[in-house]
Amino acid sequence: MTAQTLDVVTIGNALVDVLAKAEDSFLETHGIPKGSMTLIDEPRALHLYDAMGPAVEVSGGSAGNTAAGIASLGGKAAFLGKVRDDQLGAIFTHDIRATGVAFDVPHAGSGPATGRSMILVTPDAHRSMNTFLGAAVEFGPDDVIDAQVQAAAVTYMEGYLWDSPTAKAAFLKAARLAHAAGRRISLTLSDPFLVNRYKDELKDFMEKHVDIVFANEEEVCSLYDATDFDTALQCVRAHCDVAALTRSEKGAVIVAGEEVHVVDAAPVKEVVDTTGAGDLFAAGFLYGITNGQSLYDSGRIGALAAAEVISHVGARPERTLADLVAAQLGPAQAKRA
Template sequence: MSEYDVLCIGNAIVDIIARAEDDFLHDNQIIKGAMNLIDAERAELLYERMGPAVEASGGSAGNTAAGIASLGGRAAYFGKVCDDHLGAIYRHDICAQGVAFDTAPLPQTPPTARSMIFVTPDGERSMNTYLGACVELGPEDIEEDKVAASQVTYFEGYLWDPPRAKHAIRKAAEIAHAHGRQMSMTLSDPFCVDRYRDEFLDLMRSGAVDIVFANEDEVKSLYQTADFSTACEAMRADCRLAIVTRSEKGSIAMSKTETASVIAHEIDNLVDTTGAGDLYAAGFLYGYTAGRSLEDCANLGSLAAAVVIQQIGPRPQVSLRQSAIDAGLVKG
């Protein structure tokens, strides 16, 4: 029996979230709906210009780990922070959610990563990320015992930006597969796909990655087609299990022989889409590692995403397990 359901590997980032109008994005040359990598100087400039903000531990895979723990799953996390104020916040938050996090912090510099996230009235989030300590995540941070003890190791495509992280991921994949475990990734965003299309396709086609999460824009970008069905069938052929989210249109999960399409979970009020894809992955992987059907997994993902987009911030502020029980998706 595995010790962990899912081990998540990602950029450990503290999110600084504020509301903004579209004019603010235009005036500050921020690409709407994307994750924009910035340097320390621009990070300080945007922080000075943003309005009242909420600080919350984030990072795509960290959010997924927190979601799995909130559902009652056993989650672990690898990510690099600095031994500074934001690093202490990050470590406290993820451990308080019940996630095993033992990656050694950097003693001094660079500082813990932070992302200035501007949420426009339509709920869309535009991220401006200074990676800081994240760039120091490397093969030495891969704890072999945790990888071997996890049913699925999941990582974010954003890790292809820091140069040493991709070596860490390849090491984790070798360990996981040597122990009969599976590797999973999320494509993260269309701009990330544009930067690393060939490498992502190689990860899938070589079998280094078994399970891939994408949204509609990302999968079309990956296969450079405007036709959704064409992109989905190509993705089905390239990996063991492909999952594509479509916002209010629901999601689709595809193995070589099976397809499950589910509708989006209904919400009362869209507040902030930050973390929607991360929490969808949490719900899906929670179900997957519990042996649930593809339809059940997709419904759990839809529920988790629906909960998080009705609040500010990417980590669930209510028990996802209780939400799943109330929705009849998990037994009490």
């Protein structure tokens, strides 16, 4: 068996986030659905960029944010995704490597430009994402670095990539590699609109290949056409070994067989921007379970990581999460068990 040298390898869209504050009227004027992720083409991305107010650009993407959070907690993480050999590709590569995450997929020399997500944050802290996937949609089986998947305790897959047929093939390859090496596979459902497009495919993939699933309340209810959370919880527990279900200010519920753990949301003085909350919860939870923590304590680490990221603009932590966890939960949760 390949030796474990990584806690988590994440697979997802390699995107540069362009974040700006906006009023609800801006969303209405430009036909942007509030609180969701909309796929757009490059001309639309350029148009929105010109119309947006002052913006901050930082490497992002859901799985990239999760990898950065794991590194901030002191874990060993790698990211698999696709960028072009252009300016934004260089920004993405520099930023994610600077967080301590390994990113070794070669840049594409042709094809679409590096993807970017235009994120509008309204005064109520909701974020509306307008995403041009660009080169990210070209990610395929040949971009999977076999050795990293085989060496990672968990391979974490971003549901947003499910729109790409080549990425689906890459997911399947990674799942087979991981399980053959005795590792685990994790999937985040990412977005309720995506779930509605592919619910049968996702349920089939979960049942056959996924050990740990992440979803928020709306996503898991959409997956099972459930009218309430408790019904969805009972359905998802039959599809995978562990389900980590987030419920915003209500905290999270971790279910594994007959085990059910309710984790309170960590307090935050002011919710500034919810971008990345689910990504950082996943980071904390995955760090915990790959470093000897219980399901409940892993959920607590996830809640703290999510609280940190919603306290400021941007989807990457602004303070070292290992220090935050040590201060709030004690050093035992902040270091490798």
